[in-house]
Amino acid sequence: MTRKIILSVLGIALIVGAYFFAKYLIENKNKPKPVVPKVVKTVLVDTVENSTVPIxxxxxxxxxxKQRVELYSEVQGVFKTGNKLFKAGQKFNQGETLIRLDASEYYASVQSAKSNLYNSIAAIMPDLRLDFTDVYPKWQAYLNGFDLNKSTPQLPEISGEKENYFITGRGIVSAYYNVKNLEQRLAKYRISAPFTGILTEALVTEGTLVRSGQKLGEFINxxxxxxxxxxxxxxxxxxxxxxxxxxxxxxxxxxxxxxxxxxxxxxxxxxxxxxxxxxxxxxxxxxxxxxxxxxxxxxVNDAIEIDRNLLLDSQEIYVVKDSLLDVIPVKPAHFSDATVVLKEVPNGTIILRKPVPGAYAGMQVKAATTDSAE
Structure with a gap:
């Protein structure tokens, strides 16, 4: 009898406990979920004003x-020491000697040829006095002005056919041009600065034997x-x-x-x-x-220039309409590394100034025109 009473009490207690537990679960199930506040991003915007954009x-x-000279030697000789060292970084004024080669041997041959020319002219002077009295004075003046230490002066102008045959037949003209040719080559033993500048490369030094065709350095303005x-x-x-x-x-x-x-x-x-x-x-x-x-x-007329990152792959850009993002088609006119020039964007359109991560059409935003408003 006692056992039945105990089992009955335990059964009633179990039923009551199950009732309250079920009621607790029902109440918690119907409890409203907490409302998460919606975050509205603040975006930097600009108002479109089309203008002329220079590309x-x-x-x-x-x-x-702009002025540079590669220095080469056209003759052979020993590089002589000058007033200034032939070194990279050395400055020279126009006309100053850059390089001077030893030309003593060649100079002697030039002087010998000039002396032979002088002697050849002097040898025909008696014949000129007798047969060409009218041209004798100019040839005499030429001899008087002839200086072996200076450049050979130009021959007197030959005025007549007989004079021409006489002078040419004595080998005067050929001897003169031979001397001038030697003088031209002698001048190549000295290289002067064609303009005021600086030596940027020096491939030879004083005392070096310079060969014909050898590169000597570079000279620039x-x-x-x-x-x-x-x-x-x-x-x-x-x-x-x-x-x-x-x-x-x-x-x-x-x-x-x-x-x-x-x-x-x-x-x-x-x-x-x-x-x-x-x-x-x-x-x-x-x-x-x-x-x-x-x-x-x-x-480009009637265009704007914006950050290249604002242009979508679909040739569209984001605009702000009634606090929502939207897209409009545009026509790119020119691309640079950082910007793009666009046409066909209506005046007054509000566009983004900086890209917005995760942006999509219909996204709610808050427009701002300065960074401080963000």
Missing amino acids: VISANGNLTA PSVYEMQVAVSKSYADVLKEGEAVTLSNLEKTKTYQGTVSRVNGSIDATTQTITAFVEVKHDDLKEGMYLEANLNAEK
């Missing part, structure tokens, strides 16, 4: 001196440089001489002003580019310096 072509290259750039053939008709060009170094810390000095008349068949030469002057510039040039190619 700037970026190109780069190395500077080379450090005041004017040129940079060769290659641009697309599509700009061949707008790239003109005299156009202003802004150049900068790789660190973007210095800028220089140059002009387009020459434009190649042919297009490279391999790369389909046209070569232009930019002239620039500045004391800080050195040959071989690497610069970047910005050339003004043309102007």
Whole structure:
């Protein structure tokens, strides 16, 4: 009897416990979920105002001196010491001697030929006095002005046929041109500076035996440089001489002003580019310096320029309408490394100034025009 009572109590307790547990589960199931606040991104925007956008072509290259001379020897001789050392970095004024070779032996042969010419003319003077009295004075004056230590003067002008036969028959003319030829070669033992500049390369030193055809060094004018750039053939008709060009170094810390000095008349068949030469002057510039040039190619009317990252692969850009993102089609006119020029964007359209991660059409945003508002 007692056992039945205990089992009955336990059964009733189990039923009551199950009832309250079920009620607890039902109450928790119907409890409303917490509301997560919706985050609205703040985006930087701009209002479109179409205008004329200049297209700037970026190109780069190395500077080379506009005036440069590679020095070669046309004669053979020992390099003699001069007033200035023949070393890289040495400056020379126009007309100064860059290199002087020992020409003592050759100089003696030139003097011998000049002496023979003088003697040949002197030998015909008695005949000229007797047979050509009218031309005798000019030949006598020529002899009087003949100086072996100076360049051979030009022969007197031959005025008549008889005089011509007489002078030519005595070998005077051929002897004169032989002397002038030797004098021209003697001048090649001295190389003078064609302009004021600096020696950038020296391949020989004083006392060296220089051979004919040997390269001696390089000489440049450090005041004017040129940079060769290659641009697309599509700009061949707008790239003109005299156009202003802004150049900068790789660190973007210095800028220089140059002009387009020459434009190649042919297009490279391999790369389909046209070569232009930019002239620039500045004391800080050195040959071989690497610069970047910005050339003004043309102007696009009724266009805007934006960050290239804002243009979608579908040739569309994001706009803001009623606090929602939307996309509109655009027409790219020119691409550069960082920007793109667009046409067919209506005035007054509100567009993004900076890309928005995870952006999509219909996304709710808050427009701002300055970074502080973000």
